[in-house]
Amino acid sequence: MEYNKVCLMYRNQDCTVDGIRSALGLAVENMYAYGCVMDEPKMEKFNELQAESLEMLRDMEGDVFATTTANCELNDLEPITIEELGEKLRDMTHIIPYGIIKA
C-alpha cells in the first residue's frame, strides 16, 4: 500500500501551532506528515501541549523543520535549508501552504 506523504509549510507563528496539530491529524490518518516553519520573526516557546503534539508527531514518524536557527533552538525543531526543503518536497504526494503571511 502506498502511503501519502504530506508537507505543510507554515507562514506565521500562530498558524504554526495549528498546523502542527493538523500534521498530527494527518499522521493519525496513517500519512507521513511533516511541517516546515518558513522564514519569519522568532517563534514563541511552545507550551506543554504544543511540545507534546510535536513529540507525538515524531512518534508517528513525522517531523517539524524550520529554516531559521533561532526557531530550531527555541522549540527543538529540525534545521533545514531552503535547498534541502526543495529536495524533500520532491518526495511528497501533497504540499500544503498553511496559513497566510501576517505583518
Add this chain to the structure above:
Amino acid sequence: MTNPDQFKHVMGITKAAKAKGSNVKVFFTWDATHNAKKEAGFPELCKIADDVSICVDSYKNMGYDIDDIPEGLEAKKMATQAQHGIIIEDYDCYLSL
C-alpha cells in the same frame, strides 16, 4: 482552507466543480473559520458542496462559542483535523487556499 479572505474563490471553485459533476468537500481551519460566521454566502456553500466542515478547536481559538453553530452546519460538522485527512485520502484533487 486557512485563509480568511478568499471565500469568493471557494464558492467559485465549488460551483465550477459541481457543474462538472465532481464531489466537493471543503474544510475550514484556523483563520478561515471566520468565514463560517462572517461570510453571508456560507450557508449557500453548505448547500452546494457535498460536505462542509470546520475545525471546532480552531473555531474556539478564533474566539467563538463552540455551541454557536454557524448557519448551514450541523453540530457533527464541527469536527477535527481528521476531516483534512479524509480529503487527502478520498479525493482525487486537493487545493489549499
